[in-house]
Amino acid sequence: MSDIREQVMAALSTVIEPELHKDIVSLNMVRDLEIDGGTARFTIVLTTPACPLKDVFLKRCEEAVLGTVPGIEQLDIRWDSQVPVDRRIQGRLNAPMRSIIAVSSGKGGVGKSTVSVNLAVALAQEGAKVGLIDADILNPNVPQMMGLNTGRPKVVNNKMQPIEAYGVQIMSTGFLTSPDKPMIMRGPMLHSAIRQFFTDVNWDQLDYMVVDLPPGTGDAPLSLAQSFPLAGAIIVTQPQSVAVSDAIRAAAMFDQLDVPVLGIVENMTGEFFGSGGGEAFAQERGLTFLGRVPMAANVREGGDYGRPVVAVAPETAAGAAFAELAQRVAARTSVVMMQNADVIPINIIG
Numbered sequence: 001m002s003d004i005r006e007q008v009m010a011a012l013s014t015v016i017e018p019e020l021h022k023d024i025v026s027l028n029m030v031r032d033l034e035i036d037g038g039t040a041r042f043t044i045v046l047t048t049p050a051c052p053l054k055d056v057f058l059k060r061c062e063e064a065v066l067g068t069v070p071g072i073e074q075l076d077i078r079w080d081s082q083v084p085v086d087r088r089i090q091g092r093l094n095a096p097m098r099s100i101i102a103v104s105s106g107k108g109g110v111g112k113s114t115v116s117v118n119l120a121v122a123l124a125q126e127g128a129k130v131g132l133i134d135a136d137i138l139n140p141n142v143p144q145m146m147g148l149n150t151g152r153p154k155v156v157n158n159k160m161q162p163i164e165a166y167g168v169q170i171m172s173t174g175f176l177t178s179p180d181k182p183m184i185m186r187g188p189m190l191h192s193a194i195r196q197f198f199t200d201v202n203w204d205q206l207d208y209m210v211v212d213l214p215p216g217t218g219d220a221p222l223s224l225a226q227s228f229p230l231a232g233a234i235i236v237t238q239p240q241s242v243a244v245s246d247a248i249r250a251a252a253m254f255d256q257l258d259v260p261v262l263g264i265v266e267n268m269t270g271e272f273f274g275s276g277g278g279e280a281f282a283q284e285r286g287l288t289f290l291g292r293v294p295m296a297a298n299v300r301e302g303g304d305y306g307r308p309v310v311a312v313a314p315e316t317a318a319g320a321a322f323a324e325l326a327q328r329v330a331a332r333t334s335v336v337m338m339q340n341a342d343v344i345p346i347n348i349i350g
């Protein structure tokens, strides 16, 4: 029996993880192999629950094992996932989260908060544990976009309780102020307010913390991007060239700060703003193009009425675009994290 197990493992070690370019056995993604008659049963541990490659793995494992290991006629694969752990978060923030993803834009109004909200909801729909910090302290839009009008968060053990909607844990200054009494804060106060959102909130153990940064490349986004250990940043742009030139500035800012750019999202494509500017920019700079989201009435209404389109209309073009976007972001985050020396990959977590 152990002989067959070894043969199955040897066959599986020819299956290469397409994005990490290593075989799935040395990555320790194959666990708990059992042979039961003609069935090989095992678990594959992915680097994200939102993995777009499950079908590819299934097919490649079948090709590797069936017909090469005598007596094995079928595979019974169970799926599990472990998002890599960014150790800098424990060291610098002591906050219970594995990775932090910033959503940014070169200028205001391009749909950064809309992308943050739908990305967070889509990742949660895939089974990830997700938090969302609205770091746009002076113009917090996340509560409205998530349909939350809840008042102040409860305090438990001297920490605020995050407020949950659509499976996502959320913290925003929108919960602490009212639109007619906006917060007046200067740089250092803004900064310590956001730090408290990481450290003084009772977050569950999260796979992904999505941070909706303030727009642009001014002091506030710059100092935030600099002081929190980001796995990487997403840049949202509209397709037209004026918007793209602002996105170029955002990319340059992250380069200077040594924050990896996870990729470019082109939002509001269609007749009005056109299409393709964000993708062309990504190609020119050697950045990943994460996808485009069409300009659609249901996206705006979703924001206005607090019903994220990826949750309430996943079958529409915009809903499907956000779901695909989330998978690409998750896959890209794993790849970028695994290249970072401060990250504990799945092959060590055991």
Ligand SMILES: Nc1ncnc2c1ncn2[C@@H]1O[C@H](COP(=O)(O)OP(=O)(O)OP(=O)(O)O)[C@@H](O)[C@H]1O
Binding pocket: 105, 107, 108, 109, 110, 111, 112, 113, 114, 115, 136, 139, 141, 214, 215, 267, 268, 269, 293, 294, 295, 296, 297, 299, 300, 301, 303, 304, 318
């Ligand atoms: N794909 C889309 N189709 C239609 N409307 C959209 C789309 N994306 C965003 N919007 C709408 O555009 C407006 C601006 O979006 P949003 O608030 O997300 O932008 P932002 O970049 O976060 O802005 P800010 O600079 O204020 O933070 C909102 O009314 C939103 O509903």
